[in-house]
Amino acid sequence: MTSNQTYSFFLGCVMPNRFPNVEASIRRVLPELGIELEDLEGASCCPAPGVVRSFDEPTWLALAARNLALAEMAGHDLLTGCNGCYGTFKETLAEIREHPQRMKEVQAVFKGLGIKFKGNVDAKHLTEVINDIGPENIAEGVTRSLEGLKVAVHYGCHLLKPSSNRPWEKTHRPVFLDRIVEATGATSVKYKDKFMCCGAGGGVRGSQVAVSVDIAKEKLDNAIDAEADCILNVCSFCHLQFEASQMQLNKEAGEEKYNLPVIYITQLLGLAMGIDPVELGLHKHMIDTQPLLDKVLK
Amino acid sequence: MANKISRETIESNAMDSEFVDRIVEAGADRIRTCIQCGTCSSVCPSGRRTAFRTREIIRKALLGLKDEVLSSPDLWLCATCLTCLERCPREIKVTDAIIIMRNMAVEEGFMLPQHRKTSQKLLETGHAVPINDANRQMRKELGLKEIPPTVHSSKKALADVKKIMERTGFRKLIEGQTEEEQE
Numbered sequence: 176m177t178s179n180q181t182y183s184f185f186l187g188c189v190m191p192n193r194f195p196n197v198e199a200s201i202r203r204v205l206p207e208l209g210i211e212l213e214d215l216e217g218a219s220c221c222p223a224p225g226v227v228r229s230f231d232e233p234t235w236l237a238l239a240a241r242n243l244a245l246a247e248m249a250g251h252d253l254l255t256g257c258n259g260c261y262g263t264f265k266e267t268l269a270e271i272r273e274h275p276q277r278m279k280e281v282q283a284v285f286k287g288l289g290i291k292f293k294g295n296v297d298a299k300h301l302t303e304v305i306n307d308i309g310p311e312n313i314a315e316g317v318t319r320s321l322e323g324l325k326v327a328v329h330y331g332c333h334l335l336k337p338s339s340n341r342p343w344e345k346t347h348r349p350v351f352l353d354r355i356v357e358a359t360g361a362t363s364v365k366y367k368d369k370f371m372c373c374g375a376g377g378g379v380r381g382s383q384v385a386v387s388v389d390i391a392k393e394k395l396d397n398a399i400d401a402e403a404d405c406i407l408n409v410c411s412f413c414h415l416q417f418e419a420s421q422m423q424l425n426k427e428a429g430e431e432k433y434n435l436p437v438i439y440i441t442q443l444l445g446l447a448m449g450i451d452p453v454e455l456g457l458h459k460h461m462i463d464t465q466p467l468l469d470k471v472l473k
Numbered sequence: 474m475a476n477k478i479s480r481e482t483i484e485s486n487a488m489d490s491e492f493v494d495r496i497v498e499a500g501a502d503r504i505r506t507c508i509q510c511g512t513c514s515s516v517c518p519s520g521r522r523t524a525f526r527t528r529e530i531i532r533k534a535l536l537g538l539k540d541e542v543l544s545s546p547d548l549w550l551c552a553t554c555l556t557c558l559e560r561c562p563r564e565i566k567v568t569d570a571i572i573i574m575r576n577m578a579v580e581e582g583f584m585l586p587q588h589r590k591t592s593q594k595l596l597e598t599g600h601a602v603p604i605n606d607a608n609r610q611m612r613k614e615l616g617l618k619e620i621p622p623t624v625h626s627s628k629k630a631l632a633d634v635k636k637i638m639e640r641t642g643f644r645k646l647i648e649g650q651t652e653e654e655q656e
Contacts, residue, residue, distance in 0.1 A: 188602035191621035195608060199615040214622040217630030219599040225553040226591055226601065229575035230584070232499075234643040241637060284640045288633050336555035337566075347559070372518045372554035379519065379552045382587040386550060390518050456615055 182254035182299070183246035184212040185264075188220050190257060190411040194418075196456025197411055197439045201256050201301065203454050204441040207316070208308055210301075213251060218242050221260040224333065225377035228263070233280065239267040240281040244292035252297040254304065256441075258410035259376060262333030264298030269340050300334055302409045302440065303342060306351050310358035318449035320360035321471055324405075326443070327398035328353050328363045329417075331410045332372050355440070356407060359447035366401035368394065373408075375416035384423075391420035395435055405436040405467050407443055414439055418461040436464045446471055488537035495577070496534060501570035506563040507531050513557035513567050525550040527557055527567060534574065543578040549585055579646065592647040599624035599634040 190198050205212055219238055220227070228235040243264060246253035255261050271278040271294050278294060285292065305313070330352055335341060343349050347370065353363035374380065374390025395417065398406045408414050414437055421433035437460065445455040452472075457464045496504055513527035514520050520527060525547045533542050542548065548571065557567040578584070595601045604625055613619045624630045638644050 186621055186623055188600045191612070191617075191623060192600060192602050192604040192608055195612045195615050195617050195621075198621075199617060202617075216622050217624055217627040217633075219624040219630070219634045220595055220601045222595065223601050226588060227595065229553075229572050230579045230588065230592060231641065231643050231646055232572070232576055234638060234641040237637050237641050238634065241634070284637055288636060290633070332552075332554040332556075336559055337568075338559060372552050372556070374518060374552055377551050377553035378549060378585075378588055378591075381591055382549055382585040383546075386519060386523055387552075389522050390552070393518075393521075459611060459615070 180209065180304070181211040181213055181251050182304070183215040183249050183251040185215050185218055185221070185242060185246070185253050185255045185260060187255065187257045187260045187411065188223075189415050194411055194414055196459040197256070197414060197442070200439060200441040200445055200455040203450060204445045204448065205301065205304075207448060207450075208305065208313075208444075210254075210304055212254065213249065215242070215245055215249065215253065218245055221255075221257075221263040224259055224262045224266065225379075226381065229378060235263070236267055236270060236277065237281050237284045239263050240271065240292055240294075241285070241290060243267065243294075243296050243298065244285070244290045246298075247293065247296035248291060252299055254299050254301055256301045256409070256439075257412060258300070258331040258333040259412050261298065261300040265340050268294065268298060300409070302334065302352060302355070305355055305440070305444070310354040313355060313358040313444065317359055317447045319447055319471070321443070321447050322360040324359075324361040324467070324470060325364045325401070325403050326356050326361045326438075327366050327401060327403035327406045328356055328369065329373065329394065329406055329408045329413060330370060331408060331413045332376065334409060335370075352409065352440075356443065359443060361443070361447075364398075364401045364403050366403065367397040369397075373410075373413040373416040374420075375412050380416060387416070388420045388423055391416050392424060395421065395433060399435060403435065404470060405438045405464075407438050407440060409440045421462050434462055434466070436460065436462055436467045438464070438467070483536065483538070487540070489539040490537050492537045492539040492542075493535055496570055496573050499569075499573040499576075501566045501573055503563055503565045504531065504570055505535065507535060507565055508563060510562060512560050512562060516556045516560050517551075518554060518556075519550040519552055523550055527551070527571075530574070531565075531567065531570065534570065539577075542574055543581055544583050546585070548575055548578060549588075589647060592643070596635070596638055596644055596647060599631050
């Protein structure tokens with residue numbers, strides 16, 4: 176489809192350790208789009224921008240710089256499928272480039288560990304790379320149109336913000352992800368507070384779970400009101416939040432009130448490319464994806 | 474009906490004039506330009522369902538009410554969605570200011586137990602969310618490497634990550650405080 180690009184694939188924590196099915200879909204779909212992935216061996220937690228950065232910023236910066244250095248030493252730009260990790264790497268690169276003193280601090284911490292870091296590596300979100308391929312080219316690769324499927328697109332926060340350090344067009348209402356989704360033939364539905372947070376970040380899910388789940392519930396309710404067949408995300412932590420929150424809400428209600436399938440972008444693209452749902456990990460969801468598959472595979 | 478309305482007075486010894494200087498130095502340099510318009514509170518998804526008010530935290534910070542701000546669990550209700558930072562008409566890096574204040578809170582020993590646990594997992598494994606048996610099994614079933622090719626697969630990498638956390642003082646920050654708590 177396009178000339179091949181190779182990236183160091185940064186997994187993070189939530190994706191490989193809680194949602195390997197999302198990881199499987201990325202590894203299956205991106206090469207089909209001409210994006211080759213090389214494992215970023217030995218990478219750690221990004222570390223999480225809401226928690227670790229909140230606890231001790233210098234530790235956050237040093238560990239993030241180490242992960243970036245691993246990609247730099249491998250000779251590729253880093254690619255992530257998590258908005259939180261993306262935020263960590265974008266903000267770390269800005270910090271060390273704008274403040275040479277911070278780079279020196281990081282290099283002092285690396286002393287004797289054999290980590291060479293110049294800071295000339297880039298970090299990309301896989302949505303960015305897919306967007307560069309372009310919705311028109313994505314549409315050309317569609318062999319199984321998702322026409323009739325109504326998708327509630329959830330961008331998440333750190334993909335877009337802070338906008339001063341993001342590559343997207345300067346607007347509070349971007350459409351790039353909707354265009355990618357609609358390239359499959361699906362419809363991106365309008366829903367209330369589409370750009371609101373999923374509620375997982377900032378350590379809120381970890382420590383104040385009732386507040387966190389209530390934010391997710393509001394988004395889910397809005398997507399359901401818009402008669403969406405699924406909620407689509409581009410972040411392993413948003414993915415966790417929408418899956419796990421529905422399980423919790425059902426447990427609290429004592430009935431299966433919430434059953435909105437939670438779909439990651441490469442799972443949707445894979446379906447449109449005719450790939451077997453099992454290869455996309457769609458059989459390993461907390462919330463059953465069968466209603467969506469019934470609609471797509473009809 | 475109460476007979477009197479009691480007056481709430483902020484004692485001068487509750488105000489630390491250097492508190493806001495530290496927030497400015499750490500990067501939220503426009504915080505003093507806050508006009509208390511409340512845009513931050515009005516766009517906050519946590520504030521929509523709790524008594525958390527971003528505007529209040531910023532005002533208290535400007536007044537130098539350090540102890541009150543740092544000891545408040547409210548400081549941990551921010552989901553870091555960055556909407557306030559985007560919308561602030563004075564272009565204050567509101568989210569950065571909250572993160573700076575959280576760093577100060579942790580330094581002073583104010584840390585939620587769940588967050589300490591997450592930190593301990595990071596110190597131990599290099600992952601804030603480490604692998605477990607169910608997900609090892611799922612990885613195998615999906616044809617992925619059973620143990621992800623991260624710090625989980627490399628002793629050398631884990632040793633490096635641990636060394637970095639020693640050098641930045643993170644281990645002492647998290648575990649040192651645990652020991653004190655246990656005393």
